[in-house]
Amino acid sequence: DAMVIQNPRYQVTQFGKPVTLSCSQTLNHNVMYWYQQKSSQAPKLLFHYYDKDFNNEADTPDNFQSRRPNTSFCFLDIRSPGLGDAAMYLCATSRVYSPSYNEQFFGPGTRLTVL
Amino acid sequence: AQTVTQSQPEMSVQEAETVTLSCTYDTSESDYYLFWYKQPPSRQMILVIRQEAYKQQNATENRFSVNFQKAAKSFSLKISDSQLGDAAMYFCAYRSEAIYMRFGAGTRLTVKP
Numbered sequence: 001d002a003m004v005i006q007n008p009r010y011q012v013t014q015f016g017k018p019v020t021l022s023c024s025q026t027l028n029h030n031v032m033y034w035y036q037q038k039s040s041q042a043p044k045l046l047f048h049y050y051d052k053d054f055n056n057e058a059d060t061p062d063n064f065q066s067r068r069p070n071t072s073f074c075f076l077d078i079r080s081p082g083l084g085d086a087a088m089y090l091c092a093t094s095r096v097y098s099p100s101y102n103e104q105f106f107g108p109g110t111r112l113t114v115l
Numbered sequence: 116a117q118t119v120t121q122s123q124p125e126m127s128v129q130e131a132e133t134v135t136l137s138c139t140y141d142t143s144e145s146d147y148y149l150f151w152y153k154q155p156p157s158r159q160m161i162l163v164i165r166q167e168a169y170k171q172q173n174a175t176e177n178r179f180s181v182n183f184q185k186a187a188k189s190f191s192l193k194i195s196d197s198q199l200g201d202a203a204m205y206f207c208a209y210r211s212e213a214i215y216m217r218f219g220a221g222t223r224l225t226v227k228p
Contacts, residue, residue: 016136033215042119042218043160084209090160103150104216106160 003027004107006091012113013081020059021076023091032074033104034066035090043090049074078112086114117142127136127225128197135182136192136208138221144202145183149183149190152218155203163205166190194224202226 001017007047013019023032034080047056049068063085065077078085088111092104118141128134140149151163166174166183174181178198182191194201207219 042220103162108159
């Protein structure tokens with residue numbers, strides 16, 4: 001089945017130690033998104049890629065970076081995780097940029113713990 | 116700025132009965148899309164139903180339907196014949212050309228057997 005896969009499902013890191021979260025998709029969608037979801041809160045968009053074009057949300061901290069080496073993969077890099085970065089990180093994809101094809105398909109998420 | 120408000124942090128429904136989840140939004144745009152997403156515990160978020168703002172007819176997907184009131188900026192979700200598997204966090208979301216996806220705070224739905 002076509003799907004969005006996130007690895008690992010659970011990640012524990014130490015305060016200040018860089019960490020990378022991975023997302024892959026078999027849907028061949030050209031847009032990929034990263035969301036941060038803190039406990040009992042709504043997902044918050046960090047950034048997205050439209051093909052290789054990177055789009056950062058204005059309030060996303062510089063501590064968060066992303067890479068998309070090809071259509072299938074997208075990575076979220078947290079350069080120096082703080083305690084406040086502990087959250088669920090959701091990856092999503094959509095087929096095209098236009099809102100007329102607007103359903104986003106979500107992965108299961110990676111729960112990040114910062115010690 | 117576009118905001119999405121879900122005023123019910125938690126809702127409860129008896130199995131087989133009907134429940135309505137509320138959502139209001141604020142926008143000055145005329146062209147946008149509205150969604151309800153379901154996030155079961157420890158499982159991924161999935162789309163329940165969507166509504167294009169230019170369509171007057173309310174969307175329906177099996178037991179799920181919406182009441183879209185564009186002038187009132189209201190977008191409620193009705194779940195009929197509730198099942199235990201409907202228990203989840205439900206998020207209302209807004210999308211437009213300028214806003215890729217903005218979610219409400221969510222409503223946690225409990226289904227009682």
